[in-house]
Amino acid sequence: MILEAKNxxxxxxxxxFLGRRSDRVKALSGINFSVKKGEILGLVGESGSGKSTLGRxxxxxxxxxxxxxxxxxxxxxxxxxxxxxxxxIFQNPAGxxxxxxxxxxxxxxxxxxxAGLRPGRxxxxxxxxxxxxxxxxxxxxxxxxxQFSGGQQQRIAIxxxxxxxxxxxxxxxxxxxxDISIQAQVINLIKKINKEEGLTIIFIAHDIEAVNxxxxxxxxxxxxxxxEKGPAGQIVGNPENDxxxxxxxxxxxxxxxx
Amino acid sequence: xxxxxxxxxxSANYFxxxxxxxxxxxxxxxxxxxETIAIAGESGCGKSTLALAVLKLIExxxxxxxxxxxxxKIEKNSIDLLRLKEEEMRKIRGKDISLxxxxxxxxxNPVIRINKQLAEIYRIHHQTCEDIxxxxxxxxxxxxxxxPEPQKILFSYPHQLSGGMLQRVNIAAALINNPDILxxxxxxSSLDVTVQKKIMDMFFELKDNFNLSxxxxxxxxxxxxxxxxxxxxxxAGRVVEEGKTADIFTSPAHPYTIALxxxxxxxxxxxxxxxxIPGEVPAPESIGIGCAFAARCSHSRDICxxxxxxxxxxxxxxxxxxxxx
Numbered sequence: 192m193i194l195e196a197k198n199x200x201x202x203x204x205x206x207x208f209l210g211r212r213s214d215r216v217k218a219l220s221g222i223n224f225s226v227k228k229g230e231i232l233g234l235v236g237e238s239g240s241g242k243s244t245l246g247r248x249x250x251x252x253x254x255x256x257x258x259x260x261x262x263x264x265x266x267x268x269x270x271x272x273x274x275x276x277x278x279x280i281f282q283n284p285a286g287x288x289x290x291x292x293x294x295x296x297x298x299x300x301x302x303x304x305x306a307g308l309r310p311g312r313x314x315x316x317x318x319x320x321x322x323x324x325x326x327x328x329x330x331x332x333x334x335x336x337x338q339f340s341g342g343q344q345q346r347i348a349i350x351x352x353x354x355x356x357x358x359x360x361x362x363x364x365x366x367x368x369x370d371i372s373i374q375a376q377v378i379n380l381i382k383k384i385n386k387e388e389g390l391t392i393i394f395i396a397h398d399i400e401a402v403n404x405x406x407x408x409x410x411x412x413x414x415x416x417x418x419e420k421g422p423a424g425q426i427v428g429n430p431e432n433d434x435x436x437x438x439x440x441x442x443x444x445x446x447x448x449x
Numbered sequence: 450x451x452x453x454x455x456x457x458x459x460s461a462n463y464f465x466x467x468x469x470x471x472x473x474x475x476x477x478x479x480x481x482x483x484e485t486i487a488i489a490g491e492s493g494c495g496k497s498t499l500a501l502a503v504l505k506l507i508e509x510x511x512x513x514x515x516x517x518x519x520x521x522k523i524e525k526n527s528i529d530l531l532r533l534k535e536e537e538m539r540k541i542r543g544k545d546i547s548l549x550x551x552x553x554x555x556x557x558n559p560v561i562r563i564n565k566q567l568a569e570i571y572r573i574h575h576q577t578c579e580d581i582x583x584x585x586x587x588x589x590x591x592x593x594x595x596x597p598e599p600q601k602i603l604f605s606y607p608h609q610l611s612g613g614m615l616q617r618v619n620i621a622a623a624l625i626n627n628p629d630i631l632x633x634x635x636x637x638s639s640l641d642v643t644v645q646k647k648i649m650d651m652f653f654e655l656k657d658n659f660n661l662s663x664x665x666x667x668x669x670x671x672x673x674x675x676x677x678x679x680x681x682x683x684x685a686g687r688v689v690e691e692g693k694t695a696d697i698f699t700s701p702a703h704p705y706t707i708a709l710x711x712x713x714x715x716x717x718x719x720x721x722x723x724x725x726i727p728g729e730v731p732a733p734e735s736i737g738i739g740c741a742f743a744a745r746c747s748h749s750r751d752i753c754x755x756x757x758x759x760x761x762x763x764x765x766x767x768x769x770x771x772x773x774x
Contacts (some may be wrong), residue, residue: 197772238641379722
């Protein structure tokens, strides 16, 4: 087990202007799951199901209100740990890359942080090497993010995450902002990275078709709870929970598909 | 069947910093009475521009609409929308041809209650001094789109409703004047799948029970395959393939359509590698004279880059713009 989430709760409070806590929104209530090394775990659910909150908690970007996340059996706190165990990829690649940094510089910074060196010590070869992993060996590394298309930007974001040699990659809706033809490129890339590098991946999406293509195991979430988990084929082919059934039957089916 | 709308050689350009961006290039589309056609393609292919161009919602200095004609048959008369003046066009928009746009949140005014917004749309096209029960009419249409508690919704503000409910209100607003044609531009793509399913069920009902002619614009091919009678596949501002839905999905002819169908993830095929299309959609201002897809196409030859292929007939309804055929 590379990662175990035990009984995770997350409640958001909205505060009045005097600082008094008023409304509470239960984003997560009692989440238990574990991720095996080298697996792709799909988290699927509709908007408001808490899947993104869970991804952020795993990466240490948010603190859970209750429960804990354990890495290889140990409790992990993002402040104390020097090694980056988890990296995250977001839905909007244009927003997650710094527009003022060239792609080369952004990757150099990430590579330096991963190796514990100053950015000046990182050679261009290393940058090229990391870019070749995401199929972008031919791009000009002196270009800025806006000079690339959405699909290329998402690959650069993936390359930057890989530069830190994470144990786990959390992809939060990585393909939902991309076109169908580009979506297939990024999905295939994520599968390739998992196969070749043996990287553990959590793939969060609302699109059960995309999740089904990518994942070994799927967790279905609804209203902050896990409603069903299991191998991808079983969840899609033979769902037990009513909500999962509803989700799958809502997917438009192509009557001409062979 | 009688043709209700016939678009001939319609083009649209946007102006940006002294350059002309051709978003739509000589598009021919026709819509028969009671038929549902779908316009499919990736972002930047001109499918939303088409909706705006038909309703002449692109104006100088933002852009321009040019072309031969947009023939619209109304009560046995045929009028050319392209030659209409703005005042006359205003009488058609929202009455004879309605548009539902993608984002339900931004298409309603946030500070006006739903009943007033629906009433405005009705009143603009029914100018009478008679005392009419406008809330009653609105309620009837809200019921038609399966909104629970129409009375309560009528007196709510848009922010009090969810995305799915707002999109239903928008559809009700589009239907309130009994249009001949309903154009919906990605009506469900900002909604969750279960909500999408409910909205689509309603679209099916409109199609079956009200004999409405619809232009359905979407990037979701699976959605289209179940819904449309005929499909137009667009790429970089041109229609590259058109035909009956069954023909397009069982025997696609254009390499782009074939590649697009292979790139779709499907529930019945888990773990299978998807076939991706190399490269990306070219920017509209950088497309040369040849086939816009040639640079990404695995069958392309020199001639593809140098001359535009004619629209070729495969059967009576199925046409494609590819040199291979």
